[in-house]
Amino acid sequence: MKKGSPNIKEACRAEAGAARSQADAARKRAAALRDVARARIASAAGDPDRAERLRNEAGFARREAELQEANARVYEAEAARADAQADAEEAISARKATKMRR
Numbered sequence: 719m720k721k722g723s724p725n726i727k728e729a730c731r732a733e734a735g736a737a738r739s740q741a742d743a744a745r746k747r748a749a750a751l752r753d754v755a756r757a758r759i760a761s762a763a764g765d766p767d768r769a770e771r772l773r774n775e776a777g778f779a780r781r782e783a784e785l786q787e788a789n790a791r792v793y794e795a796e797a798a799r800a801d802a803q804a805d806a807e808e809a810i811s812a813r814k815a816t817k818m819r820r
Contacts, residue, residue, distance in 0.1 A: 727811065730804035734797040741793035748786035755779035 724732065755776040762772035 727807040734800035737797035741790040744786045744790035748783040751783035
């Protein structure tokens, strides 16, 4: 292995951290989209000329929020997988070290 390059365990932990960051960002975006949908619904009540269009746009924002929540769940699953892979790599390294000591 090259000096300074991460081992597999470290790389997997970094991947897990990145996936968790993406999940957090997706959840924040979902919350913002829900706020946009609520604002459009409220505006529709006070603007009969644009009410239909605003309600449609609110529906789009709600659907996009649902998609962002689904993406967050995918990123969380990716993080769990990467953590499990890092744990497995750590166990493999420990077994190899024990064998080499014998």
